[in-house]
Amino acid sequence: MTERSSARCLLFADVANGVRLAVKLGEAEAGYAVERCLNRMSRCAEAYSASELEIRSDVLVARFPDADAALLAAREMRERVRALPPMSGIKLVLRAGVVLESEGSEAESAEKWAARLVESHNPDTIAVSENLSELLSPSMRRMLGKVDEAPGNAALPALELNNAPPPSPAELRQEAQQAQKQMRVSFRGQSWVIDAAHPTLLFGRETGNDIVVSDPRVSRQHARIELRNGMFYLADSSTNGTYLLEEGTAEHCVKRDEFVLSEKGHIGCGFSVGDNMLDAVAFALD
Known part of the structure; x- marks a missing residue:
């Protein structure tokens, strides 16, 4: 990773449509499906060196040593949840917000700020705070675009991680070398x-x-x-x-x-x- 991306980051992610699934299949079956998503998500966080990891009902909160790692983990989480088949016509999807730890305050913690990003945007969206985007390596920053607002919501200022393939390890190494x-x-x-x-x-x-x-x-x-x-x-x-x-x-x-x-x-x-x-x-x- 480049020195530019080195800053503690927080990822807040939840699994959407669990309530709809519970109404149709019952609490136990829906709970099992959500748990399967969270297990996949936690493995992604660990693969990208999450320093802290917490799972609660349908929510995952993880902290990462730098911005690139947090965003790559969020992207892989979304891909793994997308790969799961729908149940009775209902598809579980990931919603995530990625922010800097330093964006927290006495009035609102970084986790609450990330959770508000999640709630303000459409499901299947990875919303990235503008402050965090500035610390990404150039190839990661190119993967961000304007976020689509959820109907009826005034979205908080953020960018969205698009569906383009992530940079390869070789590209990231080349950028790190060029930065020096x-x-x-x-x-x-x-x-x-x-x-x-x-x-x-x-x-x-x-x-x-x-x-x-x-x-x-x-x-x-x-x-x-x-x-x-x-x-x-x-x-x-x-x-x-x-x-x-x-x-x-x-x-x-x-x-x-x-x-x-x-x-x-x-x-x-x-x-x-x-x-x-x-x-x-x-x-x-x-």
């Missing part, structure tokens, strides 16, 4: 860091660029360095091209193209680095 990658760029005594939080650095002659190079050979929006898929790219969009001098290699020009940067070097915007080292942009991997 940094490139330091310097120009005329100033420095910038390119990382997962700030993946793009622009340079050119216009003042709106991150790095402004005042040279007539420099285009208004000359080039950029971009962190993408774990690699740093130099992308040129200029008239005169961007000159790249990396350690141990000869200088070459990148024009209307992009190039994967190595560990260390200098960049000239429209001019050779050797001709104007003062206005060259230096870069190095941290």
Whole structure:
């Protein structure tokens, strides 16, 4: 998991339609069906390292060490409950709310806040608080969308976990590695860091660029360095091209193209680095 997702989270989930089933089949049969759902749900919580787990009648409450784990557990719970066949035409479904522990207060605990999320939205919905969504890894955050409100309810602010496949362990590992990658760029005594939080650095002659190079050979929006898929790219969009001098290699020009940067070097915007080292942009991997 990424450091970004590390925060204690609470998952409140219940099994809907148990009352309807009890009216049709009786309390004992309905209770058995709900218990079967809760058993499946508790195994999911344990598989995603729930630090605390409590089951009461038709409700499960679990706490998790981070946001990604809580959401993945909720998703698998929903899939396992969906897989159970209906009984006498009545289908049991999961409703879940996932929040941060820190969203609790003296007036309302995090558990009550999560329970209100559950009650405010349609069955078979996993509602996620906006605060928790901000701590998810990027691939998990892409699985969220606007929540559908239950008829007659004014839904609390939340997002909904959609039905898209979850990211694979390999994708999550790649994101964690990318989150740790940094490139330091310097120009005329100033420095910038390119990382997962700030993946793009622009340079050119216009003042709106991150790095402004005042040279007539420099285009208004000359080039950029971009962190993408774990690699740093130099992308040129200029008239005169961007000159790249990396350690141990000869200088070459990148024009209307992009190039994967190595560990260390200098960049000239429209001019050779050797001709104007003062206005060259230096870069190095941290």
